[in-house]
Amino acid sequence: MKEHTKIMILKERTKSVTYRVLESLNYRMRLTAEEKTNYENQVKGFAGEIQFDSYMAQAKISGLVLNDLILSHRDTSFQIDSLLITNDSVYLYEVKNYAGSYFYKEESLFTESGYQILNPLRQIDRSVTYLQNVMLRIGYTLPIHPVIIFINPDFILYSFLPNKLFLFSNQLPKHFNALSNQKKLIKNEHLELANKLKKLHNENYRPDNLPTYHFDQLKKGIICPICFSTSHIDTRQNYVCSICGHKEIITSVIERSIIEFKDLFPDKPIMTNLIYQWCGEVYSKERIRMILKKNYQNHLSGQKTYYSDKQLS
Structure with a gap:
């Protein structure tokens, strides 16, 4: 005891x-x-x-x-x-x-x-x-x-x-x-x-009454976690919100946006090109690919690579 x-x-x-x-x-x-x-x-x-x-x-x-x-x-x-x-x-x-x-x-x-x-x-x-x-x-x-x-x-x-x-x-x-x-x-x-x-605890639970939406109809870009603006300027390593001044490392910004994408589209495969579009096409595909490779498990389907959560051993 x-x-x-x-x-x-x-x-x-x-x-x-x-x-x-x-x-x-x-x-x-x-x-x-x-x-x-x-x-x-x-x-x-x-x-x-x-x-x-x-x-x-x-x-x-x-x-x-x-x-x-x-x-x-x-x-x-x-x-x-x-x-x-x-x-x-x-x-x-x-x-x-x-x-x-x-x-x-x-x-x-x-x-x-x-x-x-x-x-x-x-x-x-x-x-x-x-x-x-x-x-x-x-x-x-x-x-x-x-x-x-x-x-x-x-x-x-x-x-x-x-x-x-x-x-x-x-x-x-x-x-x-x-x-x-x-x-x-x-x-x-x-x-x-x-x-x-x-x-x-059911981490994957989703209620039935969520709105209907599609990838193509949603506004793309990075959303500031403080004021929810999509307006920002970037230095080499940092994202800075143009409205409230919130500062964040760009790697963290992309990781956060990937999580948001997963919340909205749990059944969509996570692919470099999709995340590139989701982030507003402001960060290079190579940068996004490196972050995906680091944080997720990669899979090959035909000529395309997609990513999923790493399985805990």
């Missing part, structure tokens, strides 16, 4: 594939109003999760944390914002970054203007059921405590009977303080559980 006196983050938080795809498309094509709203919701949701992470980081809790888990049960995928494994329990956190006034009636959430929001209680109940089954499948029976976090301090909920599953941002310090008073012993079996769940 090992005694931990602080949180161990075994899986860091990253932007979801939906966020990454919509972020790219937002600056490379015209999104529909619905797609634009979805993108804005992704931005708000991720900001809320980062805010939740800051609360947890300040807490003196002993536990193991897995963020942004995508697991599967009977061919059904489900997503968990944050999972905290303590000495004797698993805490499943669903983070909502709603702002403004909401009403709770007929077991549903409604905005002030009357729009109905998916009931987070049903959503988290589904996640708990699936997680219990996944844990049973790999041999663990720790109790699961679901918690719905309304992280935005500007969120107001009316017509609502108190529910122990709901926590507001001003209640988080008390919640984490209560957890910090528990025993600090984290057993090896907890670490084994966390690592098994991490291994089950």
